[in-house]
Amino acid sequence: MTYPPPQDPWHGQAPPPPPPPQQPTAQFGTVPYPTGQYPATLPQQSWWRRLSRGAQIAIVTAGVLMLCCCGGVAIGAVTDPPANTGKKDAAPATSAPNGDEAAAPAPAVADVASPTAAASPSEVAPSESPSPQVETRTVTATEKIAYSTRTVKDSSLPEGTKKIRTRGVAGVRTLTYQVTVTDGVQTGKKLVRSVVTKAPVTQVVAVGTKQTRQCDPNYSGACVPIASDVDCAGGSGNGPAYVRGPVRVVGSDIYDLDRDGDGIACD
Structure with missing residues (x-):
């Protein structure tokens, strides 16, 4: 059988050199090459793919258990504070997962209530006024x-x-x-x-x-009252005052009591 001669796509010129192989990614069994470019030789199949499905599950399970156990011990060792010895020890440095030395943890600061954390006036219960002393x-x-x-x-x-x-x-x-x-x-x-x-x-x-009468000094022997007119009692005179005699006239007979002129009136 006769085969046709191979066609020369490069027309007698030297073909370009193949691209350098790229490093495989973290994915197992995959080598991302650009489209249309292939390396001269493919890498061998990874060891993970050569394992059976049961072996893969067993390895993953063992890794998870080891990670949980060791991780819990490491966290407990970090979070458990050292005993108070009265000295200020420097905090131990921890290493980061990528191998770099991580920064030392900041020293503990006492909890101080910030102004914003304080209760608002509406939340503060009013203080009770003292009861009055009665x-x-x-x-x-x-x-x-x-x-x-x-x-x-x-x-x-x-x-x-x-x-x-x-x-x-x-x-x-x-x-x-x-x-x-x-x-x-x-x-x-x-x-x-x-x-x-x-x-x-x-x-x-x-x-x-007690009634007292004033006597006229012109008469004696009986009290002749001092009035507007005095007559002898029992006579025809109309008073208003009366005197019962006999009355001796010692002065002027102002009331005309001695009618016969013998000096004795109302006899």
């Missing part, structure tokens, strides 16, 4: 009782004359109050008792009723 006291006081005045008639005293027979004395009344004091200030007062501890004395005033 005290009850008993107070006594006295007041005067005015005396009264009584008037009596006295015939031994001239008419219109007044004389105090008994002088009046004021009495005393004792009052008992219940006083309420709140924080040192009087807020209430109630009368609970009233007793007369000293009775008043009534003042007695005597008023004279």
Whole structure:
């Protein structure tokens, strides 16, 4: 059998050199080459793909268990604070997963309440005001009782004359109050008792009723009253004043009582 001669796509010129092989990615069994470019030789199949499915599961399970166990121990060792020895030890440096030394942890800072963390005025319960101090006291006081005045008639005293027979004395009344004091200030007062501890004395005033007549000095032997006109009692005169005789005329007979002129009137 005769094969046709191969066609020369390069027309007698040297073909371009193949591209350099690229490094495989983290994916197992894949080698990403650009489209249309292939290396001269393909890499051999990875060891992971040569394992059976059961072996792969067993390896993955063992790795997960080891990671959980070792990771928990490492976290417990880091989070467990060292015993307080009274010295300030420097924090140990930890290494990062990529092998670089990580920065030392920052020193612990005491918790300080920030202004923004403080409770707002609306959330703060108002402080209760102290209860008022209430005290009850008993107070006594006295007041005067005015005396009264009584008037009596006295015939031994001239008419219109007044004389105090008994002088009046004021009495005393004792009052008992219940006083309420709140924080040192009087807020209430109630009368609970009233007793007369000293009775008043009534003042007695005597008023004279004795009538006294003034006698005319022109007559003697009997009192001839001083009036607008005086007549002898039992006579025909119309008064208004009268005198019962005999009356001796010692001066002027101003009332014309001596009618016969013998010096004796109303005989």
